[in-house]
Structures are given as structure tokens and as C-alpha cells.
Amino acid sequence: MKGLLSRILNRGAPPVEPEVAPASADLQPERPFVAIGDVHGRVDLLLEIDRLIEARCPGWPVVFLGDYVDRGEQSRDVLDLLMSVSPQDTPPVVCLMGNHERMLLDFLDDPAKNGPRWLRNGGLQALASFGVAPPRGGSTDPAALDEVRERLAAAMGAAMIAWLRARPLSWHSGNVWAVHAAADPELPMTDQSDNVLLWGHPEFLRKPRADGQWVVHGHTVVEAPQASAGRIAVDTGAYATGRLTAAAISADGVSFIQTGEG
Template structure:
């Protein structure tokens, strides 16, 4: 087992002069995400002396009504801000489905049908138990998928770090240095990470596992509050050594 360096500050800090806003799993809810981006834009306008960074923690697509619109929006600009979009497990599964991975057909029942519909694919009457129907859905999706959207999603990073914070979709495997984390853990891990009280090299900011409210713990911050299940889309502002839930 690797040993990690628990050297982040207490309280943790972002670099001086930075304002970072991170938000959780959007899952096709463009209206909720737009509200967060407008708050980020307004904050940047009020504080022109700071460097403003907005981070999506992944899972832009599936379950909600407008995955295509969400992807298009994060490809555009947020005035006064730099936008960083991390890759989640749902984007990964969607791309595997497009690539023909037979194990990725589970994506359809995990919210993928809503994504197909948002790209104009007719899913009415399709049986997810029929190999022929699944293949027809795949071919229709390939024909409808916007090439620039797919290129954008394929090049999304799995994590990003600023100061004492490590931003990622799902979490990290305890005991493994951050630079040696496996992709599978960064986008899929749950219990091993969530149940650990270990302080990692940096404080981890993540989504992936819905909670009733944002969780700010000693070793991690969870911003997934189940927007796709009727919850809110949560975001947090990180400045200096403080964290403020928006």
C-alpha cells in the first residue's frame, strides 16, 4: 500500500487571488446549470481583480431533459471566467456505447435514453432487451451525435488541482498518491473513499454520490445533491481559506 502525504493546510487554501466555483452532477438540467454560471459571471464582474475559475465535476449528461444543451453550453464561454469540465462516469459510458462496447449497453438504462432523445433520436418502442433494437439506437445516436460535442467530451481531464484542493468526479482511492490514481477510481469509486476518514494529499472536491445537502468534511467536499432526482444543483465558492455553498 502506498502512503500519502497529508500536507495540505488546515484550513486548506486556494492560490492567492483565485476564486473557484465548483458544481456537482448536472445530468441534463441546463436551467439549473445556467443559474450557477450566471452566479459565477456576476461574482467575476464584482471582483475583476481576481482570477475566476469554474469547475464542472462531471456527469453533464443522462437522466435529465437536455443533455445536448448542457454539453453545448459548457463548450461556450462564461464571461470573466475560465471553465474547466471534468469527465464523469456517465460521459465515459456514453462514449463507450458509441464506440460499440457491448458492456456499455447498461448506459441506456442508466439515463442514456434521455440523452438519446435530447440529440433527436426516437426511442419510442425500443426494447433494451433486444440486441437489434440496441444496435439501431447506437447507429441512430452515431448519426445524430454532434461531432464537436463528442470531440470535446473525449478530451476532458479526469481531475484538476488548485492549491490544497483536488477536484474530481467520484473520489480517490485512500492510500494511493494522487498522481497514481486509476481512472476507474477517479470516476467510479464510492464506499472505499466515502467511508474513509483519511486525509489525502489534498482535500478532495467531488460529486457522483448524491447527498441531501452539500457535505463539507475534514478530508472531502461532496457537491452532488441529486439534481436529477429533484434535488438542487449545488455549487461551492473557494476563496483563500474559506468555502461558501452557493
């Protein structure tokens, strides 16, 4: 990311030595890249991992796997930073949509219908990051949810909402695909449904793909990052554990870069 996020705070940090997964003859990205797991409102970890990536993989393209908002306390700060980078940067930075961005947008589109689920799943923390109080009538009061929706939309602004709506659901380099949640192992990657890419698939973690395609993903929290059977999992529950994980992916293998605990 050119150290772009790091330079905002003008801070430095020593690199950590990544763990390395064995190389696979099937792992063939067009060029090396870095995939970053679920940030969930932890701008401190986002800035830290940016420094570590700059030290280990300078100039590599970066793809964020979604879930920038909710749960953690700094959703707004995370979005502000990510909106400052783009696929047109050198190196390019791509930000995918996660299911939590989808829930936030669904709330904005229909607060009475979609508000209760979003608020139960970290939306309260996202509201607080924008300085918006929770619904005074409770999470099932349509009038209160409408009021919160108006205040949140005003606090976010049209540009941020449009940026969220424009997030792609997948990205790939060679035979390595980046998605938020999962892919149906029975379907070509180009035929995946939005729902599967955002929310998962029951066979994704159980059945390897037969087409030689690899999938790097977040969404499902793992104790340690993993690369096997055509899947690369990097969601290590950063908002709760303090461990935000990135996968540095090349034809030589997969190395994991991770922030410290706390």
C-alpha cells in the same frame, strides 16, 4: 464563467446568500475557484447557477465535476452550452468527465455490450434530447442497439463526441483536487486510477486522507452540500430536486451556492 451562459438568454436573477463552512488551515488553493456538481440534463439549472456564481464570485475559475448527460431531459442543450466555454477563457472553465459521459462513450464504442446499462441509468432521456428513439427491439437486441448508436452518433456529430472523449478526469488548485466521484485515500492524487475517479472507492467516504489534500466531488448524492474531513460533496441530485450546487472554494473556507427547488 463571465456570465457567458447567462447572457445567452439575457436573463437576470438575484444572488442567494451561501452557507459557509468553517475555514481550514489545510485548505490552500492557489487561487479561489468554483466547483459545480452534477448537472444531469438540467440546462435550466445550469443557466441559473451561472447567474448566481457571476453575482457572488465574478472572475473566479470554474470547474464542472462531470455528469452533464442522462436522467434530465436536456442533455444536448447542456453539452452545447459547455462546449462554448473552455480553459482558455477568462476566467477559465474546466469540464471534467463523469461516469455518465463514460457510459455514453462506451455505448458508442460497443452498443451491444454497454447499451443496456447506459439505457437503464438515464440514457433514454439523453437519446430523447437528441431526437433519437429508443431501440425498437428492446435494450438487449444487438441489431437495434447498433441502429440507435448510428443515429445518436450522427445527431451528436464528430465534434461533440471528440469533446467528450477529451474531458480530463481531475483538476487541482493547490491542495484542492476536483474529481467526479472519489479518490483512493491510500494513494497520492497523481496515482489515482480512472475507475476510482469516475466510479468511486469504498474507503473514500469513510477514511480521511493523511496527506493534507482536499477532494471536491460529485457522484454521490447528498441532502445538503458538505465540507469536512478533506472532502467537499456537492451533488444534491439536481435532476430530481431542482437544487444544483456549486462550492466556492478559497483559503477562507467553502461557501455553497445553490439553485432553488422545482
